Amino acid sequence: MKYAFQYAYDAGIYTSSFSISNTKMVEDTLAISLEEALELYSKYRDDFIQRLKNDERPTLAIWKDVGDAEFPIYSETLLDLDWRVDLKFSNGSFYQTTQTKIIEPI
Numbered sequence: 001m002k003y004a005f006q007y008a009y010d011a012g013i014y015t016s017s018f019s020i021s022n023t024k025m026v027e028d029t030l031a032i033s034l035e036e037a038l039e040l041y042s043k044y045r046d047d048f049i050q051r052l053k054n055d056e057r058p059t060l061a062i063w064k065d066v067g068d069a070e071f072p073i074y075s076e077t078l079l080d081l082d083w084r085v086d087l088k089f090s091n092g093s094f095y096q097t098t099q100t101k102i103i104e105p106i
Contacts, residue, residue, distance in 0.1 A: 001034070002031035002067060002072075003034050003036075003037040003064060003065075003066060004028075004031060004032065005032065006025075006028050006059070006060070006063070007026040008028075008060075009024055009048075009051045010022060010023050010058075026044065027040060027044065030070060031069070031072055052083060052087060053089070057083045059081065060082075061079060062079040062080075063076070063078070064078040085098075
């Protein structure tokens with residue numbers, strides 16, 4: 001099975017009256033081994049945490065079973081860290097806050 005690794009962040013400006021995106025792709029691989037993908041995660045983990053703390057909108061993914069082609073098939077992730085899901089880092093671990101709608105009886 002082959003994997004792909006992607007890591008990017010947004011160095012843009014975001015205020016209540018002005019926003020401009022400036023996405024920086026740090027690493028984007030074609031099909032690689034799981035060992036290589038995990039090495040890249042280890043390489044960029046601390047950088048990702050710092051950018052998350054600095055509100056630089058980081059995203060990091062290890063894609064699973066991407067095939068052997070020059071153009072990976074992105075369908076399932078082994079690891080998906082994304083600032084958009086209210087991602088937090090605390091006590092050495094990543095946490096995601098989720099919302100659950102509770103339907104009240106009428």
